[in-house]
Amino acid sequence: MSESAVSAVGYDELAALKFVALEGGRSGPVKISCSGLAGHLEASSQTASRRLQQLESAGHLDRDVVADGQWVSLTESGEAALHREYAHYRRIFEGTDPSTVELEGTVTSGMGEGRHYISLSGYMQQFRERLGYEPFAGTLNVDLDEESVRARSAVSSLSGVPIDGWEDDERTFGPATCYAATVEYDGAVAEETHIIVPERTHHDETQLEIIAPVKLREELGLDDGTVVTVRVEAVE
Amino acid sequence: MSESAVSAVGYDELAALKFVALEGGRSGPVKISCSGLAGHLEASSQTASRRLQQLESAGHLDRDVVADGQWVSLTESGEAALHREYAHYRRIFEGTDPSTVELEGTVTSGMGEGRHYISLSGYMQQFRERLGYEPFAGTLNVDLDEESVRARSAVSSLSGVPIDGWEDDERTFGPATCYAATVEYDGAVAEETHIIVPERTHHDETQLEIIAPVKLREELGLDDGTVVTVRVEAVE
DNA sequence: ATTACTAAGAAACGAGTAG
DNA sequence: TCTACTCGTTTCTTAGTAA
Structure with missing residues (x-):
C-alpha cells in the first residue's frame, strides 16, 4: 500500500x-x-x-x-x-503522565516552505477547527541545541492534535501532529502556539516548526540567533 | 522438562x-x-x-x-x-539503576520452617561463600503492610545473590535469591542482613524472610507486632 | 454481545551454508 | 569469528464456529 x-x-x-x-x-x-x-x-x-x-x-x-x-x-x-x-x-x-518537554534552541530562518504548506486550505481548515485559531502564515523555525535534539524524542509520548493528510489531483499531502507549546524569550511568553511535526517524512530532526495565531518574531521580539525556550505540553 | x-x-x-x-x-x-x-x-x-x-x-x-x-x-x-x-x-x-526498595511490616512468628531450610548444609554452604557469613539458625519473618506488598514487586528488578537448588536421595530443594537489606527499628539498624526469596514456589507474597549472622530479634529488640523498616538494596 | 475452540493458512524460526 | 542468505519445519495467527 x-x-x-x-x-x-x-x-x-x-x-x-x-x-x-x-x-x-x-x-x-x-x-x-x-x-x-x-x-x-x-x-x-x-x-x-x-x-x-x-x-x-x-x-x-x-x-x-x-x-x-x-x-x-x-x-x-x-x-x-x-x-x-x-x-x-x-x-x-x-501514576504520572509526562506532561511537559522543555526544549531550547536558536531562532533560524526556515526555507519558507513551512509558510507554503500551512497556508494550504486543507491544512488551514483543520488548524481552525482543531487548534481553535488560524495560524499566522509562516512558521517559526528553531534549531535545537544538542541536548534538546535528544530530549525531543520525548515529545512523541505526549498527546497531540492529529492533522490529517489529503490529496488533490496533483499530489498528496501527508498527515502531521500538532503539540501545544509555549515559547519564551527574555521573560516574555507566547502561550498559544503549537509545534507541528510531519508524520512520515524524514524531516529535519534538529529543527522545530512552530505555528501561532500571531507573528511570533514580532510578538516576542525574536531575530535569527535568538535563543528561545519551547515547552511542549500534553493536550487535555 | x-x-x-x-x-x-x-x-x-x-x-x-x-x-x-x-x-x-x-x-x-x-x-x-x-x-x-x-x-x-x-x-x-x-x-x-x-x-x-x-x-x-x-x-x-x-x-x-x-x-x-x-x-x-x-x-x-x-x-x-x-x-x-x-x-x-x-x-x-x-541513567539511574534502582538501588533501594523500602518496605514496612510487622514482625511475626514464622512456622519455623525457615529455620529448618536455611540450616541445611546445601544452603548453608552457599550462604557462607556468597553472602560472606553463616546465618543465625532462624529467619525473621515480617508481615508486609498493604502498600509494601505492592512495592515488593520492585525487588525483583534489583540485583541479588543467586542461591542454587540441589537434590539429595529423597527430595529436591529449589533455588532462591538473596537480596542485601537493612532492618531498622527505633533508630537501631542491622546492616548485614538479606531477604531470601524462593524462586519457584508460590511462597507467601505478603511475608518477608530475613536472614542475618546474628539473631535480629535480640540485636534490635524486636517482638511479634513490632513494626520494622526493611530497605532492600542492589548488590554491587 | 462475550470467550475459546478447530483447522487452514501465513509468518517466523533456526539449521545449514556462503561470503 | 562475523552477518545474512535459503529453505524445511515449526509456530503463530486468524476465520469460522460453538457455547
Missing part, C-alpha cells in the same frame, strides 16, 4: 532495540554481536540478525556492518519508540 | 500485560474485553484471548471470565515482570 519503509515494529523488535539502548546505543554507535543479542533475546543468532535488519528498515536504528560485528546506534525515531514505552511504564508505576 | 507452568512469556504477552496494568489491573480486577485489547495490540480478538490465557497460565494474572467479558487483575509475578521492564527503561532514560 505504501512504498516507504514503515516504522511499525513488533514488541520483539522493540526488545532488541531496548537492548541496544541499554548497551549505550543512544549516545553513539555501539558494537553489537548477533550472538550476544541472541542470548538476551533467548533466540537464535539468525533471529537476532533479522531483528536488527527489521529495526533498521523501520528507521529505528542505523547500522554499520563490519567484518567482525556491527556498529549500531539509535535514530530519533527509535528513541521515540522506546520513550513511548517508557511513558507507559511511568504511568503504571508512578 | 518441568511439570509446572512456567513464567516465561514473550514480549507480545508482556504488551498485553502492560495494557491490563494501564487499565488499572494493578490495584484490582478490571473488566477487559478481548476486542478492546485486540485493538491496542493490533491483532485479532482471538489472539488477544490467547494472550490473556497465556498470561494466566504463566501466573502473571488472575482472570474471572463472565458472560460479557472478563475481570482481570495482575498477580505479584505479573507486576514484577512489568517492573523489570520499567527498570530497564529507567536505566535507558534516567
Whole structure:
C-alpha cells in the first residue's frame, strides 16, 4: 500500500532495540554481536540478525556492518519508540503522565516552505477547527541545541492534535501532529502556539516548526540567533 | 522438562500485560474485553484471548471470565515482570539503576520452617561463600503492610545473590535469591542482613524472610507486632 | 454481545551454508 | 569469528464456529 519503509515494529523488535539502548546505543554507535543479542533475546543468532535488519528498515536504528560485528546506534525515531514505552511504564508505576518537554534552541530562518504548506486550505481548515485559531502564515523555525535534539524524542509520548493528510489531483499531502507549546524569550511568553511535526517524512530532526495565531518574531521580539525556550505540553 | 507452568512469556504477552496494568489491573480486577485489547495490540480478538490465557497460565494474572467479558487483575509475578521492564527503561532514560526498595511490616512468628531450610548444609554452604557469613539458625519473618506488598514487586528488578537448588536421595530443594537489606527499628539498624526469596514456589507474597549472622530479634529488640523498616538494596 | 475452540493458512524460526 | 542468505519445519495467527 505504501512504498516507504514503515516504522511499525513488533514488541520483539522493540526488545532488541531496548537492548541496544541499554548497551549505550543512544549516545553513539555501539558494537553489537548477533550472538550476544541472541542470548538476551533467548533466540537464535539468525533471529537476532533479522531483528536488527527489521529495526533498521523501520528507521529505528542505523547500522554499520563490519567484518567482525556491527556498529549500531539509535535514530530519533527509535528513541521515540522506546520513550513511548517508557511513558507507559511511568504511568503504571508512578501514576504520572509526562506532561511537559522543555526544549531550547536558536531562532533560524526556515526555507519558507513551512509558510507554503500551512497556508494550504486543507491544512488551514483543520488548524481552525482543531487548534481553535488560524495560524499566522509562516512558521517559526528553531534549531535545537544538542541536548534538546535528544530530549525531543520525548515529545512523541505526549498527546497531540492529529492533522490529517489529503490529496488533490496533483499530489498528496501527508498527515502531521500538532503539540501545544509555549515559547519564551527574555521573560516574555507566547502561550498559544503549537509545534507541528510531519508524520512520515524524514524531516529535519534538529529543527522545530512552530505555528501561532500571531507573528511570533514580532510578538516576542525574536531575530535569527535568538535563543528561545519551547515547552511542549500534553493536550487535555 | 518441568511439570509446572512456567513464567516465561514473550514480549507480545508482556504488551498485553502492560495494557491490563494501564487499565488499572494493578490495584484490582478490571473488566477487559478481548476486542478492546485486540485493538491496542493490533491483532485479532482471538489472539488477544490467547494472550490473556497465556498470561494466566504463566501466573502473571488472575482472570474471572463472565458472560460479557472478563475481570482481570495482575498477580505479584505479573507486576514484577512489568517492573523489570520499567527498570530497564529507567536505566535507558534516567541513567539511574534502582538501588533501594523500602518496605514496612510487622514482625511475626514464622512456622519455623525457615529455620529448618536455611540450616541445611546445601544452603548453608552457599550462604557462607556468597553472602560472606553463616546465618543465625532462624529467619525473621515480617508481615508486609498493604502498600509494601505492592512495592515488593520492585525487588525483583534489583540485583541479588543467586542461591542454587540441589537434590539429595529423597527430595529436591529449589533455588532462591538473596537480596542485601537493612532492618531498622527505633533508630537501631542491622546492616548485614538479606531477604531470601524462593524462586519457584508460590511462597507467601505478603511475608518477608530475613536472614542475618546474628539473631535480629535480640540485636534490635524486636517482638511479634513490632513494626520494622526493611530497605532492600542492589548488590554491587 | 462475550470467550475459546478447530483447522487452514501465513509468518517466523533456526539449521545449514556462503561470503 | 562475523552477518545474512535459503529453505524445511515449526509456530503463530486468524476465520469460522460453538457455547
